[in-house]
Amino acid sequence: xxxxxxxPKHLITATGQRVTxxxxxxxxxxxxxxxxxxxxxxxxxxxxYYNGEERAKGNILERFSAQxxxxxxxxxxxxxxxxxxxxxxxxASSVDPGDDSPLHFGNGTRLTVT
Amino acid sequence: QQQVKQSPQSLIVxxxxxxxxxxxxxxxxxxxxxxxxxxxxKGPALLIAIRPDVSEKKEGRFTISxxxxxxxxxxHIMDSQPGDSATYFCAAGSNFGNEKLTFGTGTRLTIxx
Numbered sequence: 289x290x291x292x293x294x295x296p297k298h299l300i301t302a303t304g305q306r307v308t309x310x311x312x313x314x315x316x317x318x319x320x321x322x323x324x325x326x327x328x329x330x331x332x333x334x335x336x337y338y339n340g341e342e343r344a345k346g347n348i349l350e351r352f353s354a355q356x357x358x359x360x361x362x363x364x365x366x367x368x369x370x371x372x373x374x375x376x377x378x379x380a381s382s383v384d385p386g387d388d389s390p391l392h393f394g395n396g397t398r399l400t401v402t
Numbered sequence: 403q404q405q406v407k408q409s410p411q412s413l414i415v416x417x418x419x420x421x422x423x424x425x426x427x428x429x430x431x432x433x434x435x436x437x438x439x440x441x442x443x444k445g446p447a448l449l450i451a452i453r454p455d456v457s458e459k460k461e462g463r464f465t466i467s468x469x470x471x472x473x474x475x476x477x478h479i480m481d482s483q484p485g486d487s488a489t490y491f492c493a494a495g496s497n498f499g500n501e502k503l504t505f506g507t508g509t510r511l512t513i514x515x
Contacts, residue, residue, distance in 0.1 A: 344502045391438075391503070392447075393446050
């Protein structure tokens, strides 16, 4: 068990809808990362937060947004959903992004857009 | 743009054999190269990582070989076991370790008895 909790595990929704994915990092970890995993693309970095502040941005669509709250949990909001947004969304956390401490991944949220 | 190319996409190895997965990168700013292991239904977990100041790092049956001039690195699993059957991802990062890690597309490894 990585200590990272992601909810919900599965989400099925229709095109055009909006969903929120939630992540609770491992106790003591200040950094939260969001990744998208699709079959042909592997793991794509979306965004990183450190202690409530956006730290780094990857290939995150404008329809997607995220935030990290004072209690360090994070939410990823996906809006105007398209079929191509169907994927596994992983949250990961680490103690400090500036060293080689490992990323601890949750078990992911599987999003299906119909 | 794919900055880390991983091969093969899938690999079948007999129990006790050596599993080899290769990765190549383009960005010379990369200076941190971890490998992650993922079992079905789980998130990836760090297996082993290397910095370019060494050419090889070994942890138990797992070894990373790194060739800076060729911009390639590989994972070797010695004495492969059925429990090693998983998907393996190489990754590369720069500046600060885990920031904006670029992952390869993964290798599905199956160890057969």
